Amino acid sequence: MFELLGIPPQALFGQLLLGLINGAFYAMLSLGLAIIFGLLNIINFTHGAQYMMGAFVAWMLLNYLGINYWWALLLVPIIVGAFGIVIERLLISRLYHLDHLYGLLLTFGLALIIQGLFRNYYGISGLPYSIPPQLAGGQNLGFMFLPNYRGWVVAASLVVCIGTWFVIEKTRLGAYLRAATENPTLVGAFGINVPRMITLTYGFGVGLAAFAGVLAAPIYSVNPNMGADLIIVVFAVVVIGGMGSILGAIVTGFGLGLVEGLTRVFYPEGSAVVIFVIMAIVLLIKPAGLFGRTA
Amino acid sequence: MTTVTETSSPILVQQSAGAMPRHHVLIFAGLLALSLAAPFFLYPIFLMKVLCFALFACAFNLLLGFGGLLSFGHAAYFGAASYISAHAAKVWGLSPELAILSGTAAATILGAAIGSLAIRRQGIYFAMVTLAFAQMVYFFSLQAPFTGGEDGIQNVPRGNLFGLFSLRSDFTLYFVVLAISFAGLLVIYRIIHSPFGQVLKAIRENEPRAVSLGYRVNRYKLAVFVLSAALAGLAGATKAIVFQLASLTDVHWSMSGEVVLMTLIGGMGTVFGPIVGAAIIVTMQNYLATFGAWVTVIQGVIFVIAVLLFREGVVGVIGKWIRKPL
Numbered sequence: 253m254f255e256l257l258g259i260p261p262q263a264l265f266g267q268l269l270l271g272l273i274n275g276a277f278y279a280m281l282s283l284g285l286a287i288i289f290g291l292l293n294i295i296n297f298t299h300g301a302q303y304m305m306g307a308f309v310a311w312m313l314l315n316y317l318g319i320n321y322w323w324a325l326l327l328v329p330i331i332v333g334a335f336g337i338v339i340e341r342l343l344i345s346r347l348y349h350l351d352h353l354y355g356l357l358l359t360f361g362l363a364l365i366i367q368g369l370f371r372n373y374y375g376i377s378g379l380p381y382s383i384p385p386q387l388a389g390g391q392n393l394g395f396m397f398l399p400n401y402r403g404w405v406v407a408a409s410l411v412v413c414i415g416t417w418f419v420i421e422k423t424r425l426g427a428y429l430r431a432a433t434e435n436p437t438l439v440g441a442f443g444i445n446v447p448r449m450i451t452l453t454y455g456f457g458v459g460l461a462a463f464a465g466v467l468a469a470p471i472y473s474v475n476p477n478m479g480a481d482l483i484i485v486v487f488a489v490v491v492i493g494g495m496g497s498i499l500g501a502i503v504t505g506f507g508l509g510l511v512e513g514l515t516r517v518f519y520p521e522g523s524a525v526v527i528f529v530i531m532a533i534v535l536l537i538k539p540a541g542l543f544g545r546t547a
Numbered sequence: 548m549t550t551v552t553e554t555s556s557p558i559l560v561q562q563s564a565g566a567m568p569r570h571h572v573l574i575f576a577g578l579l580a581l582s583l584a585a586p587f588f589l590y591p592i593f594l595m596k597v598l599c600f601a602l603f604a605c606a607f608n609l610l611l612g613f614g615g616l617l618s619f620g621h622a623a624y625f626g627a628a629s630y631i632s633a634h635a636a637k638v639w640g641l642s643p644e645l646a647i648l649s650g651t652a653a654a655t656i657l658g659a660a661i662g663s664l665a666i667r668r669q670g671i672y673f674a675m676v677t678l679a680f681a682q683m684v685y686f687f688s689l690q691a692p693f694t695g696g697e698d699g700i701q702n703v704p705r706g707n708l709f710g711l712f713s714l715r716s717d718f719t720l721y722f723v724v725l726a727i728s729f730a731g732l733l734v735i736y737r738i739i740h741s742p743f744g745q746v747l748k749a750i751r752e753n754e755p756r757a758v759s760l761g762y763r764v765n766r767y768k769l770a771v772f773v774l775s776a777a778l779a780g781l782a783g784a785t786k787a788i789v790f791q792l793a794s795l796t797d798v799h800w801s802m803s804g805e806v807v808l809m810t811l812i813g814g815m816g817t818v819f820g821p822i823v824g825a826a827i828i829v830t831m832q833n834y835l836a837t838f839g840a841w842v843t844v845i846q847g848v849i850f851v852i853a854v855l856l857f858r859e860g861v862v863g864v865i866g867k868w869i870r871k872p873l
Contacts, residue, residue, distance in 0.1 A: 295671050346855055352671045353617045354854050357811065360804060361850025368843035481682075484800065488679040491672055521690065528683035532664055535676065539667040 259517055265396035267513045273402055273471065275509015276409035277303075279502045280464040281486045283413055284457035286495040287420070290433040291453045294344065294355025300483030301366040302458045305332050306465020307474045308370060311381050321384040321466075328466045329459035336458030340451050363480070370476035378473030405467050412463065413502045420498050429453065488531045494544025504542060567740075570871055574819060582725055591717040592789070595724045597829045599786040602728040604809040604821030605735050606778030611807075612816030613739055614771040615751030616666075619674045620681025621779050621806050623661065626798030627684055628654040628780030633700040633793035634693055643706045643714060647727070647784040654780020655773060657684070662772035666765055678800065685798045699794030703787060720789065727785050731778055736818060738774060747771055779806075801843075808846060811853050814860025817873050823861050 281299060288296045296302075309328045313319040319327065339362065347354045383401045390399040420426035432439040432446050440446045465479075472478055493504030508527055516523040534542065567575075585594050607621050632650030635641045641649065665676045688694045695701070705714040714720045738744050750757045750764050758764050787793045796802060805828065813824025828846075835842050853860070859867065866873040 289671075295675065343851065343855065350858075353674070354858070356617070356619075356671060356674055357807065358851060358854040360807075361847045361854065364801075364804070364843050364847030364850060366847075368840060368847060372840045372844070480800075484678055484682045487675040488682075491668070491675050491679065524686040524690070525683050528679050528686075531676070531679055535664045535667050 261395050262397075264517055267517045268510060269396070269398065269402060269406075269513075271509045271511070271513015271516070272406055272506065273509070274512060275506035276406050277464055277468060277482065277505075278486055278489045278509055279413050279505025280409050280460055280467075281482070282489045282493065282501045282505050283416060283498065284460040285486065285490055286498065286501045287416075287460075288454055288457040289495050291429065291436075291450050292340075292344070292348075292355070293352055294347070294359065295352070295487075296454075296457065297356055297359035297483070298339070298362045298366065299359075299457075299461050299486070300479030300481075301363040302332055302336060302461040302479070303465040303468070303482065304370065304476060304479035305335070305366065306462030307381070307469040307472075307478060308374070308465075308476075309462070310466040310469050311379055311474045314381065321470075325463070325466050329463045332462035332465075333455040333459030337451055337455040340454040344454070345447070345451075363483075367476050367480060374476060376475055376477060378475035381469040381474050383470045401470060405471065408467060409464070412460070416460070417498045417502065485527055488527050492527070492531050492534045492541060494541025496541075497543040500541075500543025567736075568871075570869075570873075571736075571818070574873070578819075578822070579729065582729075586718060586721045591721040593829070593833060595717075595721055595789045596786075597826050598724050598728040599782050599789065600806075600809065600825040600829055601822040602731045602785075603779050603782035604806050604813065604825045605732055606775050606782060607806045608810045608813075608815060608817075608821040609735050609738065609778065610771055610775035611810060612820075613744060613751065614747050614768065614775070616768065616772065617674045617807075618665070618677040618772075618775070618803075619807070620661070620677035620679070620684075620800070620803050621775075622798050622800065622802035623677075623681035623684040624654040624658055624776040624779040625783035625786075625802065625806075626688065626793075626795075627657050628783035629787040629793040629797045630688060630694055630700065632784035633703040633787040633791075636706060636788060637700060637703045638693070641706075642710050643708055643723075643788050646706075647781065647788060650784025650787065651777055651780045654783065655777040658773045658776020658780070659769070662769050662776065666768045666772065678803065681798070681803055682800060685795070685800070688795060688798045694793075697795065699792055699796075700787075701792055703791040703793065705788055705791065714788075724785055724789060727781065731781055732822075735778065738771075739818065743767070743770070804850075805846070808850055808853070810860075811858075812849065812860055814863035814866070814873075815858075817860065817862045817866060819873050820860050820862035827861070 281303060285296060285299055288294065306328050309331055310321070310324040313324050313327065314321070343358060343362070344355065347358060387401040387404050390397055391403070392398075420429060428439065428444055428449065432444070432449055436446045468478070489505055489508055490501070492508065493500045495501070508530065511530065512523055512526055515526040522529075538544075582594070582598070603621075603625055607618070610616050610618055610621075628650035630650075631653040632646045635649040636643060636646035661677065661680045665673055665680065668676050689696060705720060707713050708723060712719065714723060746757065746762055746767055749760075750762070750767055754764060783797060786797070809824035809828045810821045811824070812827055813822065814820025831845070832842060835845060838845070857864075862873050
């Protein structure tokens with residue numbers, strides 16, 4: 253057994269794994285925020301609430317309808333994404349001609365409503381959601397013990413993130429999307445239905461948050477506040493990375509998760525604030541963000 | 548982020564520096580008469596809560612309505628000042644006016660530190676940066692040894708004003724709080740109508756143009772940020788003495804949301820709007836307290852309705868009716 257700077261390797265790698273998992277959630281959520289911001293020009297404050305809804309809908313499907321985890325993974329993003337589309341059509345679309353700030357305020361109000369409703373019906377104690385039997389247990393890697401489910405979360409989020417990156421950067425649909433982000437009027441003039449694309453993009457971003465919520469359900473307990481505090485950290489991640497680049501959002505998300513994990517090993521008191529400290533440093537050195545294009 | 552008050556701006560910019568217009572004098576006199584009479588009819592603690600939040604919302608509105616900067620983390624200054632003021636009164640044994648001053652000073656320093664970083668980003672990023680830093684202050688308050696964690700600082704002594712007048716009676720304290728918040732309001736009024744305030748409006752309306760005219764925009768932004776943080780701190784510090792309590796509620800992000808809501812409901816960019824907004828929201832919380840957790844939902848609904856249908860706020864709408872800036 254070797255020791256690293258007086259830290260037993262189990263503890264070190266255990267925290268790094270935890271950091272990687274947090275990073276997976278940061279990456280998925282900041283990716284969704286960045287895609288929505290790119291096309292709609294609003295910061296979706298409801299993102300945390302939609303992530304929480306993802307976890308709750310998975311719990312409801314299991315407990316009320318007996319639908320298992322794997323189906324939930326497919327169905328929940330569709331259900332919550334459809335909910336997002338309704339919200340976009342009914343409410344958010346009325347604000348496009350106004351200052352961005354109104355979008356932030358509207359989605360903040362929506363987040364209060366959704367979180368308040370879930371708190372009223374389900375309390376704040378949290379509901380258990382068990383790990384699917386196929387992913388129970390774990391692997392002994394020699395230097396650490398890797399629970400299967402945690403490995404799955406990291407793998408699944410990597411696949412989803414890279415898949416999203418591929419669709420946006422390498423396909424025709426993604427090209428339309430990027431063009432509409434740059435200049436929606438011109439893209440509309442070429443005969444592409446930009447309003448519908450905006451709606452579907454919002455639905456996709458929300459679906460991504462819901463997918464993250466399902467992945468999170470067995471790890472963290474399912475409770476109405478799970479998204480509220482996370483979303484503020486994700487905002488800091490977005491400020492650090494800058495929203496200009498999809499790959500940048502993914503790298504920043506995972507990277508900051510790891511940094512947070514390392515901090516928990518070496519200076520546990522600082523782990524709650526390390527991302528905010530990094531944000532302050534980035535603002536001092538490179539105000540536009542690590543991957544930001546313009547200030 | 549150029550125009551926050553997209554429709555109400557035309558009636559705002561025509562206001563020039565100089566003597567107070569007559570209808571403003573009348574409103575100030577009316578407000579003063581109303582608040583001098585109020586404690587004879589209403590519960591003083593409730594009124595002091597309204598006063599503290601009115602000052603808080605006015606301070607916030609100075610930044611958003613006149614500087615065009617949406618800070619989503621104003622709870623940080625309100626809450627930090629409340630903790631320092633409570634600590635100063637309880638542990639250091641300072642008299643209430645000194646405790647309130649220490650709290651305000653702490654908020655000013657915090658505002659200068661966070662403000663100088665936050666003004667490096669604009670628009671939506673500015674809101675996210677301020678929110679993130681406020682969350683950092685929240686985590687600090689949760690863990691710091693002197694804040695009492697989940698319990699907060701309880702049983703803060705109200706003490707004797709200037710070491711002479713006991714503030715134990717709610718009635719006496721009410722007039723002290725009234726003096727503080729009225730003074731704060733007059734300071735804000737003065738700032739808005741000073742040449743400095745006019746430059747702020749110019750920056751809000753068209754930042755590149757203000758830059759091209761030779762104004763050092765960032766200095767103005769930082770100055771208004773610090774002023775706003777200091778006045779929010781004054782409100783928080785006073786609140787700690789009134790309720791004899793500083794707790795995590797004061798620094799939580801939902802408090803930042805509440806002050807945004809008060810300003811929005813009352814009317815962003817109006818002088819008197821935030822006072823009305825604060826009175827509405829505090830009254831609502833008082834009457835809806837029996838509904839428990841539903842208060843959050845109701846606040847959310849008000850937020851959504853206000854953003855979609857009522858962006859000018861109560862006072863903004865009245866100002867349009869009488870065709871005078873309020």
